[in-house]
Amino acid sequence: MIKLLKVCVILLIIVGVVGLAMLFSLLLKTREPLPEIDLRYRDARLPTEERIDALIQSMSIEEKIAQMALVEKNSLSLEDSARYGVGGILSGAGAKPETNTKEGWREMVESYEAATRAARLGIPALYGADAVHGHGNVPGATIFPHMIGLGAADNTMLTRKVARATGEELAATGIYWSYSPTLDLPQDIRWGRVYEAFSDDPLRTAALGAAYVDGLEDARVMATPKHYLGAGAMEWNTSSNENYKIDQGTTRADLEHLESYLAPFKSAIDAGARSVMAGLASWGDEKMSASPFLLTETLKERLGFTGFIVSDWYAVYEIPGSKYDAAVTAINAGIDMVMLPFEYQDFIRNGATAVRSGDIREARIDDAVRRILRTKFELGLFDGRTPHNLEVVGSVENRLLAREAVAASTVILKNTARALPLRSADQHIRIAGSAADNVGIQAGAWTVEWQGIDGNWLPGATSILQGIREVVPQGTEIEYEMDAQFSDGRIADVGIAFVGEKPYAEGWGDRELPTLSVEDLAAIGRLKQSTRRVIVVLITGRPLIITDDLASWDALAVAWLPGSEGAGVADILFGRVKPSGTLPLPWPRSTAALPLGLDQSTADGSQLLYRRDAGLTF
Numbered sequence: 026m027i028k029l030l031k032v033c034v035i036l037l038i039i040v041g042v043v044g045l046a047m048l049f050s051l052l053l054k055t056r057e058p059l060p061e062i063d064l065r066y067r068d069a070r071l072p073t074e075e076r077i078d079a080l081i082q083s084m085s086i087e088e089k090i091a092q093m094a095l096v097e098k099n100s101l102s103l104e105d106s107a108r109y110g111v112g113g114i115l116s117g118a119g120a121k122p123e124t125n126t127k128e129g130w131r132e133m134v135e136s137y138e139a140a141t142r143a144a145r146l147g148i149p150a151l152y153g154a155d156a157v158h159g160h161g162n163v164p165g166a167t168i169f170p171h172m173i174g175l176g177a178a179d180n181t182m183l184t185r186k187v188a189r190a191t192g193e194e195l196a197a198t199g200i201y202w203s204y205s206p207t208l209d210l211p212q213d214i215r216w217g218r219v220y221e222a223f224s225d226d227p228l229r230t231a232a233l234g235a236a237y238v239d240g241l242e243d244a245r246v247m248a249t250p251k252h253y254l255g256a257g258a259m260e261w262n263t264s265s266n267e268n269y270k271i272d273q274g275t276t277r278a279d280l281e282h283l284e285s286y287l288a289p290f291k292s293a294i295d296a297g298a299r300s301v302m303a304g305l306a307s308w309g310d311e312k313m314s315a316s317p318f319l320l321t322e323t324l325k326e327r328l329g330f331t332g333f334i335v336s337d338w339y340a341v342y343e344i345p346g347s348k349y350d351a352a353v354t355a356i357n358a359g360i361d362m363v364m365l366p367f368e369y370q371d372f373i374r375n376g377a378t379a380v381r382s383g384d385i386r387e388a389r390i391d392d393a394v395r396r397i398l399r400t401k402f403e404l405g406l407f408d409g410r411t412p413h414n415l416e417v418v419g420s421v422e423n424r425l426l427a428r429e430a431v432a433a434s435t436v437i438l439k440n441t442a443r444a445l446p447l448r449s450a451d452q453h454i455r456i457a458g459s460a461a462d463n464v465g466i467q468a469g470a471w472t473v474e475w476q477g478i479d480g481n482w483l484p485g486a487t488s489i490l491q492g493i494r495e496v497v498p499q500g501t502e503i504e505y506e507m508d509a510q511f512s513d514g515r516i517a518d519v520g521i522a523f524v525g526e527k528p529y530a531e532g533w534g535d536r537e538l539p540t541l542s543v544e545d546l547a548a549i550g551r552l553k554q555s556t557r558r559v560i561v562v563l564i565t566g567r568p569l570i571i572t573d574d575l576a577s578w579d580a581l582a583v584a585w586l587p588g589s590e591g592a593g594v595a596d597i598l599f600g601r602v603k604p605s606g607t608l609p610l611p612w613p614r615s616t617a618a619l620p621l622g623l624d625q626s627t628a629d630g631s632q633l634l635y636r637r638d639a640g641l642t643f
């Protein structure tokens with residue numbers, strides 16, 4: 026018995042000593058001397074790959090992991106961005122400077138960049154923002170139509186110009202990285218992100234997506250096609266977020282989805298996209314950021330993507346398991362930069378431990394860091410790039426381009442007895458509806474705030490009503506009452522109702538039954554009583570269920586979410602520009618038809634109200 030006890034004690038001592046030795050060696054390792062700095066990476070005359078080699082050799086494991094961290098600017102002090110040498114910083118929607126002007130933005134971005142330059146290796150942070158319809162974060166910037174409008178315009182030249190102008194406004198504030206374009210294929214109009222996509226048609230999306238990448242590149246701004254992969258095919262009621270219904274839901278993992286959803290990404294990569302965002306949806310039962318098949322085998326190996334893959338907001342920690350395990354899974358699956366977006370210290374600590382313990386091979390980390398650094402070199406961040414002139418933000422030229430894009434994106438779906446365009450005989454026009462005189466509504470979400478804004482306070486913007494007043498022939502009487510309470514007993518020649526949706530972003534816009542509001546329907550009803558003919562213009566991010574009301578409208582136009590230049594809508598209504606927009610996605614009669622097939626089939630076999638590509642002209 027005593028002998029047994031002795032053996033046990035000896036065993037315990039051995040285990041203890043070995044354990045202590047391991048711990049000690051780990052501690053020693055974390056304090057290992059920093060690698061010597063190979064200054065060749067600063068030499069702009071050397072080939073980029075040689076500079077990258079020199080820099081990677083100079084980096085400690087912690088410095089490498091820090092390059093892979095994308096941190097939200099509100100959670101990061103200037104001191105910490107320098108202390109840790111954080112690789113990426115983002116302004117998620119609404120993360121603005123104290124002084125929310127273009128000058129304030131530039132100062133904020135430059136101060137973070139300068140801080141990271143002051144770190145040991147001086148690797149500038151890559152600052153990113155969601156310029157999804159112009160540099161919408163900045164009051165006074167040009168707000169272009171949301172992507173669904175560009176999808177309706179279906180014009181690659183125009184899309185390229187819009188993206189270029191967006192890139193120039195972004196670059197003027199010191200930002201060279203945009204989280205756009207969205208290449209999702211929305212198959213269910215109940216989803217709150219339909220308007221962020223061009224179309225549900227892979228071909229239209231592929232062409233416009235590539236044009237958008239080209240346009241940003243024209244301004245030397247890096248595009249980020251998103252949300253890889255399968256976003257738009259999620260099934261209703263599968264969201265992993267308890268507040269949402271379909272956003273962040275599950276897509277069936279089959280070959281048909283794979284090939285259709287991949288096509289636009291392939292085209293964007295061929296156009297030179299250097300970063301791709303992996304989305305928040307699940308592919309079958311796997312979170313996107315955890316899929317070696319989709320990230321490494323498909324995107325990097327099959328499509329030959331040499332840029333970096335960034336995960337979406339907190340997406341890595343949506344992977345089941347501890348934060349350590351989630352990060353290990355995602356990085357091993359192929360994620361290169363992790364939009365944390367908060368706890369960077371933990372991430373750096375965990376990442377370094379994972380490399381030292383062999384849970385992640387250092388070669389994988391080097392590959393990720395190489396991909397990230399390459400873009401920084403290519404964007405000129407190491408070589409003193411100077412931002413564009415701030416005057417380009419909200420410039421007259423860009424606003425004119427946006428106005429052109431608005432007109433090009435407006436789709437005419439019904440025009441009985443040539444109700445449109447308005448003519449000089451239309452001497453008395455009545456205007457109503459919640460969206461007639463509200464720039465916030467016509468701009469939609471991702472405008473200054475994540476969920477958008479209300480009212481007409483954006484500098485330089487024009488509401489649709491103001492736009493009408495600008496273009497209307499002299500002598501025409503224009504009356505406006507939002508709720509159409511015109512009570513003088515007169516009958517006007519024509520009434521125009523601008524009705525639609527209030528802004529929403531992401532899953533907050535998931536709606537079981539997307540319809541017009543009771544107030545807007547009532548306004549249309551009243552307008553009918555005090556006018557000879559009624560034209561309804563929808564300001565909406567998606568097709569709405571209007572089947573029962575449509576018959577009583579003389580004309581129907583869809584202006585989507587046009588942005589800051591409301592006069593573009595007036596240009597169409599008054600016949601100053603010939604309508605050319607077509608529906609970028611099919612329009613169902615009821616929600617029983619959902620989800621729609623990419624071949625325009627309906628779930629219940631019903632006829633569509635309008636097919637994709639519908640659109641009249643005059």
Ligand code: BGC
Pocket residue numbers: 116117118155204251305337338531
């Ligand atoms: C969205 C992305 C966006 C990111 C950063 C996420 O919630 O899904 O589209 O780029 O936030 O703002």
